[in-house]
Amino acid sequence: xxxxxxTGSPADVPVCETVSLxxxxxxxxxxxxxxxxxxxxxxxxxxxxxxxxxxxxxxxLAGLLRPTSGEVRLLGRTLTSHSAVERxxxxxxxxxxxxxxxxxxxxxxxxxxxLHGVRDVAGATTMALDRLGLRGRELTPVRALSRGWQQRVxxxxxxxxDPALVLLDEPYTxxxxxxxxxxxxxxxxxxxxxxxxxxxxHSVEEGLTLATHAxxxxxxxxxxxxxxxxxxxxxxxxxxxxxxxxxAA
Amino acid sequence: xxxxxxxxxxxVALMIARKDLAIEYRTRSAFFSSLVFSLLGVSIFYxxxxxxxxxxxxxxxxxxxxxxxxxxxxxxxxxxxxxLQTRAMDGLLLAPVPREAIFLGKALSNLVYVSAVLAVxxxxxxxxxxxxxxxxxxxLGGIGILAAVGLVTVGTLFSSMTVHxxxxxxxxxxxxxxxxxxxxxxxxxxxxxLLVGAELRTVMPWIQVLVAFDLMFGVACVLAFPFTIED
Numbered sequence: 018x019x020x021x022x023x024t025g026s027p028a029d030v031p032v033c034e035t036v037s038l039x040x041x042x043x044x045x046x047x048x049x050x051x052x053x054x055x056x057x058x059x060x061x062x063x064x065x066x067x068x069x070x071x072x073x074x075x076x077x078l079a080g081l082l083r084p085t086s087g088e089v090r091l092l093g094r095t096l097t098s099h100s101a102v103e104r105x106x107x108x109x110x111x112x113x114x115x116x117x118x119x120x121x122x123x124x125x126x127x128x129x130x131x132l133h134g135v136r137d138v139a140g141a142t143t144m145a146l147d148r149l150g151l152r153g154r155e156l157t158p159v160r161a162l163s164r165g166w167q168q169r170v171x172x173x174x175x176x177x178x179d180p181a182l183v184l185l186d187e188p189y190t191x192x193x194x195x196x197x198x199x200x201x202x203x204x205x206x207x208x209x210x211x212x213x214x215x216x217x218x219h220s221v222e223e224g225l226t227l228a229t230h231a232x233x234x235x236x237x238x239x240x241x242x243x244x245x246x247x248x249x250x251x252x253x254x255x256x257x258x259x260x261x262x263x264x265a266a
Numbered sequence: 267x268x269x270x271x272x273x274x275x276x277x278v279a280l281m282i283a284r285k286d287l288a289i290e291y292r293t294r295s296a297f298f299s300s301l302v303f304s305l306l307g308v309s310i311f312y313x314x315x316x317x318x319x320x321x322x323x324x325x326x327x328x329x330x331x332x333x334x335x336x337x338x339x340x341x342x343x344x345x346x347x348x349x350l351q352t353r354a355m356d357g358l359l360l361a362p363v364p365r366e367a368i369f370l371g372k373a374l375s376n377l378v379y380v381s382a383v384l385a386v387x388x389x390x391x392x393x394x395x396x397x398x399x400x401x402x403x404x405x406l407g408g409i410g411i412l413a414a415v416g417l418v419t420v421g422t423l424f425s426s427m428t429v430h431x432x433x434x435x436x437x438x439x440x441x442x443x444x445x446x447x448x449x450x451x452x453x454x455x456x457x458x459x460l461l462v463g464a465e466l467r468t469v470m471p472w473i474q475v476l477v478a479f480d481l482m483f484g485v486a487c488v489l490a491f492p493f494t495i496e497d
Contacts, residue, residue, distance in 0.1 A: 081356055082497045098365075098496065105272060105362025113353040119289045131281055132361035134272040174357065178270060 030093040032213035037087035047073040049237035060214035062224030065234035071217040108180030114171040118160035133178035145173040164191040221254040235264040272362040282371025296341035304337040304387045322395035327457035331450045338380040342421035346429040369491035376418040402460035412476040416449040423487040426494045
């Protein structure tokens with residue numbers, strides 16, 4: 018019998034899987050036939066230039082966009098517009114904060130916890146705030162925080178329900194050195210705790226710090242995929258740059 | 267792993283409504299603009315009114331419900347507008363909750379907001395036109411609630427449909443106002459009868475029209491809402 022993973026699914030079932038995933042916007046194919054698998058405890062870094070389809074891919078994985086064709090499976094189940102429970106196991110950190118700026122830090126995080134049905138809302142909120150170094154700012158309205166601190170709140174909101182799949186779209190944007198370090202540590206602990214991570218970033222160095230797998234996305238397709246163990250970041254960055262330039266040409 | 271117990275539809279609706287009302291309470295932007303609009307509207311209608319040509323009991327119901335429809339409209343756009351500023355809507359859509367619960371939550375907060383505007387507008391109209399409702403005032407309050415339910419169910423759905431468009435604030439009234447006619451007409455007719463001291467049974471047909479509208483459009487809007495938020 019397969020032992021269950023911390024995500025609650027059998028260990029050999031990927032937390033997230035896509036099969037021939039395609040998404041069109043009009044005549045343009047933003048995602049053009051992507052197949053990927055992310056297991057519990059893995060972190061996939063997706064590198065690619067602007068417009069490569071990375072954000073669209075993350076929104077498809079979150080179930081916020083419907084595929085034109087192909088499918089997304091979360092915890093072994095195909096994601097449809099009715100997959101509320103599966104969607105609830107996703108944590109999304111996007112370009113925008115997804116916060117209510119009039120509400121306080123604690124209210125925003127607690128609201129997300131309640132929506133996801135966390136039983137101990139106060140405990141989970143405190144823990145998420147602690148992990149992001151937000152203690153002491155609980156009662157501050159979000160609009161009174163700098164961009165970097167808002168990003169921390171946004172991350173606390175996304176992880177308060179202990180998601181099985183964490184999708185991160187340029188999560189380091191706006192963070193200072195200590196914020197970036199705290200985020201890296203947090204993501205590492207989530208990954209080591211059994212969560213699956215998909216990290217979209219332009220920075221090869223940041224991505225490879227955490228990732229167990231790396232992929233380069235160009236024109237909606239995965240053009241190269243690697244295990245990061247033993248990967249030389251400098252050579253990989255050069256290879257990424259060459260592929261991106263070749264695609265742009 | 268945290269223990270998760272996805273909340274029920276009504277629990278989510280109340281959560282969302284409470285959150286929206288907390289935001290409105292702290293900003294007071296939509297409520298005050300609607301309030302000022304409705305008081306200005308009542309004043310303008312009063313100033314252009316010729317009491318020798320039209321009796322107050324003929325004028326007042328039309329004024330009340332016309333202003334109610336337009337003042338209510340002012341706040342409806344905000345229901346989904348505030349979810350759009352930072353893409354907070356994505357957070358709602360990712361939660362393990364039925365889409366219908368999001369609609370119910372938004373409609374509930376809009377209902378409280380529209381009822382609050384109505385609670386000020388009715389006394390203002392009574393005062394300006396020196397009306398005598400007597401015990402009919404309670405029935406008028408009930409009619410107000412029924413009319414508010416109709417207005418917010420349709421208005422919330424159209425707010426969701428138009429919020430992503432470039433001309434949302436223009437498009438919302440254009441789409442929603444025709445649907446407000448079946449709300450405004452029975453409410454105005456029932457109020458006019460109450461003003462002349464008619465008994466409840468003579469007002470009942472208009473109340474039944476409002477109840478029928480609320481039930482029909484309530485169900486239709488809840489069912490239609492998930493399609494308005496699909497990508």
